[in-house]
Amino acid sequence: MAVASGNGVKTAQNTDESEIVLSVHEVTVAIEDKLILDKLSLDIKRGEILGFVGASGAGKSVLLRTILGLMPKQSGTIRLFGVDVDKASEMERLRIDMRLGVLFQHGALFSALTVLENVQVPMREYLDLPKKLMDELAMLKVELVGLPPDAAQKFPSELSGGMIKRAALARALALDPDIVFLDEPTSGLDPISAAEFDELVVKLRDTMDLTVYMVTHDLDTLFTACDHVAVLGKKRVLVEGTIDDMLKSEEPWVKSYFRGKRARQLDLAARA
């Protein structure tokens, strides 16, 4: 399968079943009798950067919380690394959780902790390491996301929006996960900082063999960083494919999103 990436065209080496990191099959979620997701299915392959889009309130964050086991589903199956999470033993679930990194839409960082301490939160939760080693490992993550070393001792209130997103990404990467879930990581950033963040995500995918599930409203991100796009609409995945597939889609919401007024210039730029 040839998939477009920010760095040109990349060929996935293996597309067999074992390469599917996350498989969501016919998942239904209702909150207080209100149906949010209706038999939604979605797969993500290893090494892929998936852009997950959809109207505000469509249920993107609900799906993410359901995948992470933070919200109950009414029916359907979620498999992570081939394991049905409903059938996983406590130990299996723990092992799965350690392979996931998350950057939540709103809960960026703990304000009373420094950046270094924030990055260490997942380490303290899952690992039993001496403080010195934890400091060294957390410092490596701080550097990995492109923050200056002195940012490590700062509190979130002392950082810019872009630095906070990077610090939150460092925390998501704390345990060297196989897949990271990013819920609107570039929202609120200026276009240059957002583009830098996208570049960082692509670089991490390329160097760390990471799989990325990214909820985003950012068209630039979808065009430059994502291999695959899935559109949430009518409580399920309405359309999925490459950006080219999105540009060809006649589905009204997809058409106005990708080929509407705001999209036109991006389309031209992408084709230049």
Ligand SMILES: Nc1ncnc2c1ncn2[C@@H]1O[C@H](COP(=O)(O)OP(=O)(O)OP(=O)(O)O)[C@@H](O)[C@H]1O
């Ligand atoms: N904890 C909750 N209790 C009640 N309703 C909720 C809860 N969380 C989400 N919802 C509802 O579920 C629907 C989907 O919300 P969700 O946050 O998943 O949207 P979204 O697609 O992430 O939107 P956005 O792009 O604005 O972040 C909305 O109608 C929302 O009001």
Ligand SMILES: [Mg+2]
């Ligand atoms: Mg959301």
